[in-house]
Amino acid sequence: xxxxxxxxxxxxxxxxxxxxxxxxxxxxxxxxxxxxxxxxxxxxxxxxxxxxxxxxxxxxxxxxxxxxxxxxxxxxxxxxxxxxxxxxxxxxxxxxxxxxxxxxxxxxxxxxxxxxxxxxxxxxxxxxxxxxxxxxxxxxxxxxxxxxxxxxxxxxxxxxxxxxxxxxxxxxxxxxxxxxxxxxxxxxxxxxxxxxxxxxxxxxxxxxxxxxxxxxxxxxxxxxxxxxxxxxxxxxxxxxxxxxxxxxxxxxxxxxxxxxxxxxxxxxxxxxxxxxxxxxxxxxxxxxxxxxxxxxxxxxxxxxxxxxxxxxxxxxxxxxxxxxxxxxxxxxxxxxxxxxxxxxxxxxxxxxxxxxxxxxxxxxxxxxxxxxxxxxxxxxxxxxxxxxxxxx
Ligand SMILES: C[S@@+](CC[C@H](N)C(=O)[O-])C[C@H]1O[C@@H](n2cnc3c(N)ncnc32)[C@H](O)[C@@H]1O
Numbered sequence: 001x002x003x004x005x006x007x008x009x010x011x012x013x014x015x016x017x018x019x020x021x022x023x024x025x026x027x028x029x030x031x032x033x034x035x036x037x038x039x040x041x042x043x044x045x046x047x048x049x050x051x052x053x054x055x056x057x058x059x060x061x062x063x064x065x066x067x068x069x070x071x072x073x074x075x076x077x078x079x080x081x082x083x084x085x086x087x088x089x090x091x092x093x094x095x096x097x098x099x100x101x102x103x104x105x106x107x108x109x110x111x112x113x114x115x116x117x118x119x120x121x122x123x124x125x126x127x128x129x130x131x132x133x134x135x136x137x138x139x140x141x142x143x144x145x146x147x148x149x150x151x152x153x154x155x156x157x158x159x160x161x162x163x164x165x166x167x168x169x170x171x172x173x174x175x176x177x178x179x180x181x182x183x184x185x186x187x188x189x190x191x192x193x194x195x196x197x198x199x200x201x202x203x204x205x206x207x208x209x210x211x212x213x214x215x216x217x218x219x220x221x222x223x224x225x226x227x228x229x230x231x232x233x234x235x236x237x238x239x240x241x242x243x244x245x246x247x248x249x250x251x252x253x254x255x256x257x258x259x260x261x262x263x264x265x266x267x268x269x270x271x272x273x274x275x276x277x278x279x280x281x282x283x284x285x286x287x288x289x290x291x292x293x294x295x296x297x298x299x300x301x302x303x304x305x306x307x308x309x310x311x312x313x314x315x316x317x318x319x320x321x322x323x324x325x326x327x328x329x330x331x332x333x334x335x336x337x338x339x340x341x342x343x344x345x346x347x348x349x350x351x352x353x354x355x356x357x358x359x360x361x362x363x364x365x366x367x368x369x370x371x372x373x374x375x376x377x378x379x380x381x382x383x384x385x386x387x388x389x390x391x392x
Pocket of ligand 1: 324
């Protein structure tokens, strides 16, 4: 097995080095500055992928023993536990920086760290597979499943259910809780069957949700209360959502006037940053739109159920856009530009998409002023960034 010097890190937090034949190799479990022994798992003509099986020169103050016992059993739920939290956020910052430079062709982009959030016990949303009645998560780099009866990153209200619920013959379960309301919901697939949960948990099957049944829980963020249905997206932690709201407000708060909230979900930004403004919220998901209508009742928001790609843009001085992983892309950027907004807050959950969107926005007349990392998912390579774009 080859030894490789790791020189940088890339999306997914894989270390980057070179094999003796000159090909780039992406090595999971390796950190920049280390020399590692690599088991190559995939050969391509121009690059390879592998896993670090031995580390010769650990980075001083960077590498640590993984705090979760299930990592040693192969659990792939968290892929950055081998790095201290300070190093985790710095690696993520470098990934964002590199993506903005390489994909977005941004010159000297400013990428800042946001405030630190609790590194453990934060996930209020956890989807598990059920194997012989036990919850399980995907193994690293494979479709195998690793049984777990606890999760260090899960919120205590979720963690408790991993140990206390009886999953019986379910195939998969999504556990969702309101950390600040204490409300809990279990979405069980394909049906509830013999699964049982503590009495406070609202339990609903995929089959029931596909029919007429509605099920939701509530969460509080930035002083507002949100209804969140079983199939509606919501940020994975309310303290992180507080920070996202504060960061978006920091970007657009000083610009007066109406706001367009693209990919608006159940109304997180419309109800907070958009409070007191005329808001147009655009969202495609039926369940999220129903929640947004309930959450924004009595406000000045108009909710449009549509794909952003199909929406007929209205003019507004402020746009907040929080797309899924694919980012805005060409069409999304064209919609943003058509609003003639003077200020855009882009919330990105994929650094590659952010880089591409920054390039497209620049071509459409919007300059990147700064990006700020909000580390919503410590221990994992997931990246969340709030960026400010000003119209040229
Ligand atoms: C990352 S979530 C953000 C939601 C909301 N801004 C929040 O913070 O809670 C992205 C949202 O975009 C919606 N979505 C995904 N693709 C879309 C599209 N093409 N057009 C409109 N909405 C879309 C999803 O249903 C989801 O609610």
